[in-house]
Amino acid sequence: MPLHMLAEGSNQTIPSLIHDLTGLSKARISKGNLDSVRPSTLKKMDEHQQRWLENCLEDPEALAHAHEKIATAPQTKSGKTASWAGWMHQLEVLPEVPLPMSKAVALTIDELTEALVAACHEDALAKFKQVLLSHIERHGAAVSISGEAGFEHGTEQELKELQTLDDWAQTTVFLKKFVDTLYWDMISTLDAEWNSHYFSGRQERSLFPLVMVRVQDGLLEGRKPLSRKNIIFRPSRRLLEFLYALLFYMRYKKWPNGAPGPQVLASILSKPGAQEALSNSDVSNYFDGSTKLTLDLVYDHWGQMRQHLSLDKNGQGPGLPFPIVMLALHWQTLLVRDKGKSFLLPDLERYNLLWNHRRQQWEAQQSAQGEKLPHASPKKGEPIEWPAWMLSQSSLSS
Numbered sequence: 001m002p003l004h005m006l007a008e009g010s011n012q013t014i015p016s017l018i019h020d021l022t023g024l025s026k027a028r029i030s031k032g033n034l035d036s037v038r039p040s041t042l043k044k045m046d047e048h049q050q051r052w053l054e055n056c057l058e059d060p061e062a063l064a065h066a067h068e069k070i071a072t073a074p075q076t077k078s079g080k081t082a083s084w085a086g087w088m089h090q091l092e093v094l095p096e097v098p099l100p101m102s103k104a105v106a107l108t109i110d111e112l113t114e115a116l117v118a119a120c121h122e123d124a125l126a127k128f129k130q131v132l133l134s135h136i137e138r139h140g141a142a143v144s145i146s147g148e149a150g151f152e153h154g155t156e157q158e159l160k161e162l163q164t165l166d167d168w169a170q171t172t173v174f175l176k177k178f179v180d181t182l183y184w185d186m187i188s189t190l191d192a193e194w195n196s197h198y199f200s201g202r203q204e205r206s207l208f209p210l211v212m213v214r215v216q217d218g219l220l221e222g223r224k225p226l227s228r229k230n231i232i233f234r235p236s237r238r239l240l241e242f243l244y245a246l247l248f249y250m251r252y253k254k255w256p257n258g259a260p261g262p263q264v265l266a267s268i269l270s271k272p273g274a275q276e277a278l279s280n281s282d283v284s285n286y287f288d289g290s291t292k293l294t295l296d297l298v299y300d301h302w303g304q305m306r307q308h309l310s311l312d313k314n315g316q317g318p319g320l321p322f323p324i325v326m327l328a329l330h331w332q333t334l335l336v337r338d339k340g341k342s343f344l345l346p347d348l349e350r351y352n353l354l355w356n357h358r359r360q361q362w363e364a365q366q367s368a369q370g371e372k373l374p375h376a377s378p379k380k381g382e383p384i385e386w387p388a389w390m391l392s393q394s395s396l397s398s
Helices: 002-010 014-022 026-031 039-056 060-071 083-091 100-121 125-139 156-164 168-198 235-252 262-266 280-288 295-308 322-334 348-372
Strands: none
Touching (some): 002 083, 002 295, 002 322, 014 026, 100 168, 125 156, 125 168, 168 322, 235 295, 235 322, 295 322
16 A cells, blocks of 8 residues: 555556556566566666655655665564555654654554465464454454553454354455454554644644545535535545645644635636646646646645745745645545545544554653653643634544
8 A cells, every 4th residue: 555655645656656666577577476576587676766765855865765765674573674664664753753652653564464465475364363363362453562462352243253154255254344443543553643743743633634535514414515516525635734734834823714725726826837826726626626636736836835935935834744645645535436426434533442552552652751851851742723624524433
């Protein structure tokens, strides 16, 4: 899924992305079984990646930093690449934004995934079930870190259901819900930890839901759509609204009265590599998904918003909230299906339970560090009062 996230951000297919990153031909990639690539080919891939990095990062300091990141990337106990922990590792900025909780949760999931995949390769259903059972008994509904007690241990019914599964089809049905639990546990951990650093501990709520799918008011309660437009508010739209509101808040110390519409954003944003301003319809195309919002476009538009709000002077204002951006771009495909005709809504009550659990862990972690460093300045400031228009959410639980 980290690869899918990166592909969404660059508007590429997975084979195209892997081709760019490795130099392997798309024909070879389409054959699959990439673990069987010959040592000589692996060497060529490594040389290709070095050239790719050098082309992307002309600044020697940035290139050295990238090499250090690669060299210190997390691995599983077997020495294999830890995909999710590696993504958390990329987001970590030391010493300002350490992510030990997120990396620990992600690494546990990476190692669990590796063990489950190995059991699949062996066609060993009993082994597969035992790996799952051991994980659920050890961790419960959320990955346990630092040896602490698990959060909501698996119910007797869940454990009994797992033990009675007798074929792969039944196990797959059970696994789907379990994988959802792992995914949202990991995302809520990053939400609690990264955002707590980014906002200096001032936010008192989960923030990633602010760029999830939002449904037109009343639709979930059975009301007929007020308009065929804006039946859903896509993550790409909500991301642009969030970024504008955040910079507006940093500039004026207050929130805009409402979400910026196409006319407001069109007066600020311009087309990439050109001085030509976006039209209202260009922005509307971002909103309804007709034009794919990519990472490069977000970088461009973030800079244009900063300049418009005079935040580039003296380096004022926050840096781009990268995890929020990447997840919004990821969710514009993961949570929106069939060109917007169907969509997925997470259970936000459940998500916020997980977030509160991780937030408490983060605060305990900060308190422990404060005791070791008694002269350190307090991290937490006055809570941020988020505007009502931004907090309107759509949840499965509603």
